[in-house]
Amino acid sequence: xxxxxxxxxxxxxxxxxxxxxxxxxxxxxxxxxxxxxxxxxxxxxxxxxxxxxxxxxxxxxxxxxxxxxxxxxxxxxxxxxxxxxxxxxxxxxxxxxxxxxxxxxxxxxxxxxxxxxxxxxxxxxxxxxxxxxxxxxxxxxxxxxxxxxxxxxxxxxxxxxxxxxxxxxxxxxxxxxxxxxxxxxxxxxxxxxxxxxxxxxxxxxxxxxxxxxxxxxxxxxxxxxxxxxxxxxxxxxxxxxxxxxxxxxxxxxxxxxxxxxxxxxxxxxxxxxxxxxxxxxxxxxxxxxxxxx
Amino acid sequence: xxxxxxxxxxxxxxxxxxxxxxxxxxxxxxxxxxxxxxxxxxxxxxxxxxxxxxxxxxxxxxxxxxxxxxxxxxxxxxxxxxxxxxxxxxxxxxxxxxxxxxxxxxxxxxxxxxxxxxxxxxxxxxxxxxxxxxxxxxxxxxxxxxxxxxxxxxxxxxxxxxxxxxxxxxxxxxxxxxxxxxxxxxxxxxxxxxxxxxxxxxxxxxxxxxxxxxxxxxxxxxxxxxxxxxxxxxxxxxxxxxxxxxxxxx
Numbered sequence: 221x222x223x224x225x226x227x228x229x230x231x232x233x234x235x236x237x238x239x240x241x242x243x244x245x246x247x248x249x250x251x252x253x254x255x256x257x258x259x260x261x262x263x264x265x266x267x268x269x270x271x272x273x274x275x276x277x278x279x280x281x282x283x284x285x286x287x288x289x290x291x292x293x294x295x296x297x298x299x300x301x302x303x304x305x306x307x308x309x310x311x312x313x314x315x316x317x318x319x320x321x322x323x324x325x326x327x328x329x330x331x332x333x334x335x336x337x338x339x340x341x342x343x344x345x346x347x348x349x350x351x352x353x354x355x356x357x358x359x360x361x362x363x364x365x366x367x368x369x370x371x372x373x374x375x376x377x378x379x380x381x382x383x384x385x386x387x388x389x390x391x392x393x394x395x396x397x398x399x400x401x402x403x404x405x406x407x408x409x410x411x412x413x414x415x416x417x418x419x420x421x422x423x424x425x426x427x428x429x430x431x432x433x434x435x436x437x438x439x440x441x442x443x444x445x446x447x448x449x450x451x452x453x454x455x456x457x458x459x460x461x462x463x464x465x466x467x468x469x470x471x472x473x474x475x476x477x478x479x480x481x482x483x484x485x486x487x488x489x490x491x492x493x494x495x496x497x498x499x500x501x502x503x504x505x506x507x508x509x510x511x512x513x
Numbered sequence: 514x515x516x517x518x519x520x521x522x523x524x525x526x527x528x529x530x531x532x533x534x535x536x537x538x539x540x541x542x543x544x545x546x547x548x549x550x551x552x553x554x555x556x557x558x559x560x561x562x563x564x565x566x567x568x569x570x571x572x573x574x575x576x577x578x579x580x581x582x583x584x585x586x587x588x589x590x591x592x593x594x595x596x597x598x599x600x601x602x603x604x605x606x607x608x609x610x611x612x613x614x615x616x617x618x619x620x621x622x623x624x625x626x627x628x629x630x631x632x633x634x635x636x637x638x639x640x641x642x643x644x645x646x647x648x649x650x651x652x653x654x655x656x657x658x659x660x661x662x663x664x665x666x667x668x669x670x671x672x673x674x675x676x677x678x679x680x681x682x683x684x685x686x687x688x689x690x691x692x693x694x695x696x697x698x699x700x701x702x703x704x705x706x707x708x709x710x711x712x713x714x715x716x717x718x719x720x721x722x723x724x725x726x727x728x729x730x731x732x733x734x735x736x737x738x739x740x741x742x743x744x745x746x747x748x749x750x751x752x753x754x755x756x757x758x759x760x761x762x763x
Contacts, residue, residue: 323570392607396669399563399601400620400676401593410623411609 262485269483278447279480282472288484290446294363294457295432295491297450298442301367302431306374307424313375314382314420319408331383338376343436345373350440364453366441373437374427381423385416417506425499432492435461460488514582516541516680516710517562522576524557524566531557533734535576539727541679544702544711546721546742549731550757555714558731559682562712563599564592580680597624600673604685606665608657608672613640613649616657616668620676635675642708643671644701663694670701674709681705683713687720699724718758722746730754 273287280286321327349369359365389412397407413420442459444466450457467481468474515538524532532554539545547555560566561578564585577584585595597620608616615622617636626632636653640646645667652659657668666686673681683702687695702711702724715721721728722742729739730753738745738754749755 390607392603392605393609395565395568396603396607396609396672397619397623398568399565399596399603400623400672401596402619402623403593406623410619415610 266482266486284476302370305371310378318386385419546725553731600678
């Protein structure tokens with residue numbers, strides 16, 4: 221016996237379907253819309269300020285005139301320093317977690333702690349950095365202390381993405397390598413890592429984006445104002461996000477420095493964008509090298 | 514002297530006993546096929562000989578496994594050396610994300626052989642032995658992923674041969690391949706028999722009949738019957754073997 225469809229049920233099904241996906245679509249457009257509004261706002265307000273001089277000169281007249289050169293340099297120093305610190309440690313820890321450690325209590329515990337580390341508010345990292353790196357270890361308000369603090373912040377991201385990247389490598393590659401008399405380390409270095417580089421690079425992209433934008437962790441470490449460019453890792457620097465914060469809330473003349481604030485925001489966004497594009501290029505390079513089907 | 518011999522081997526995955534009292538001998542320059550329905554333990558048994566089961570947690574092995582008269586499960590056995598002696602080809606072609614050349618050279622390189630002449634010579638010889646040379650001699654430095662599935666599998670065979678094993682284990686080497694590629698692999702097995710001892714796990718009864726000299730029939734962890742392939746297929750002693758071979762179950 222066949223089931224008889226009630227009259228109109230077909231139309232009702234179609235309608236529900238259309239309504240549901242209509243809402244989903246509207247919401248995704250909304251997200252894109254918000255992004256465009258923010259970008260557009262910053263672009264319109266900040267574009268007129270941007271000039272070669274703005275990018276390459278020191279701030280002047282109580283930060284109401286001049287450029288943001290030291291903050292740009294400072295941000296690059298902090299990005300470089302923190303990545304140099306957290307990328308190797310994070311990748312090696314990820315390798316240990318996924319390839320070496322026995323699946324059991326220890327790994328679960330480390331993973332839980334890594335997740336907890338990721339959940340700590342960034343301002344707490346700032347306090348920790350000040351007490352450990354600046355004071356106890358005596359690095360002072362320096363690039364070194366700032367980089368280490370930001371590095372700690374991004375460590376969980378890099379560990380997790382490395383782990384996931386390695387997990388995605390099919391075991392048949394590992395077994396194929398072992399079956400040829402390769403050791404675990406050889407297998408990881410020659411087969412597993414090359415396959416997972418593109419995904420590990422994603423972790424790098426994420427952490428660079430994070431580092432360039434974070435203000436809270438370096439709130440107590442970077443300079444409010446300096447025209448001295450760093451010559452060593454023990455020098456203090458300005459940073460774009462903090463500079464933005466200063467310009468918007470506690471500058472000498474907030475109204476006058478507002479356009480510079482928008483300009484700074486635009487530069488910050490552009491730097492993140494360029495960094496991401498570079499990291500993406502790197503990712504593509506490794507993907508092509510691996511040539512996975 | 515048997516090339517491979519197992520005596521009363523029991524293997525457990527945790528509480529589950531996957532192999533029950535398996536004793537078997539394989540002679541040099543023969544092809545032995547291991548057949549049986551899924552989950553019967555034939556692949557597990559094959560993986561004993563190059564200790565690939567070691568990679569699985571919670572495996573317990575009892576009994577003795579001899580490869581060239583050496584008990585490979587006693588203390589002090591060098592597993593990497595064992596795996597150079599006992600090559601393996603897997604069910605799914607698993608070339609590395611490297612060039613054709615570097616895939617074959619891999620086993621040499623990880624074992625410290627980097628001399629350009631030796632490596633080149635070995636790669637060419639192995640590709641020829643695997644009947645792949647003529648198809649890839651102009652794309653040695655292209656990615657191995659550009660080859661077809663059948664070519665990839667022969668590449669994996671070449672890769673296994675490059676480290677000069679005396680035994681080659683094949684775990685359903687043709688199950689992911691089309692009939693023409695399968696025929697090529699079977700032909701290859703005939704050729705390789707002259708120089709190597711081959712143990713092959715297969716789902717395909719006709720294949721076992723075509724390529725092997727000896728056949729072992731496994732069922733739920735037990736070796737039900739083992740003998741000359743011709744005998745097993747024409748006059749099996751056990752009812753279960755006959756049922757399986759004639760397609761009544763499995």
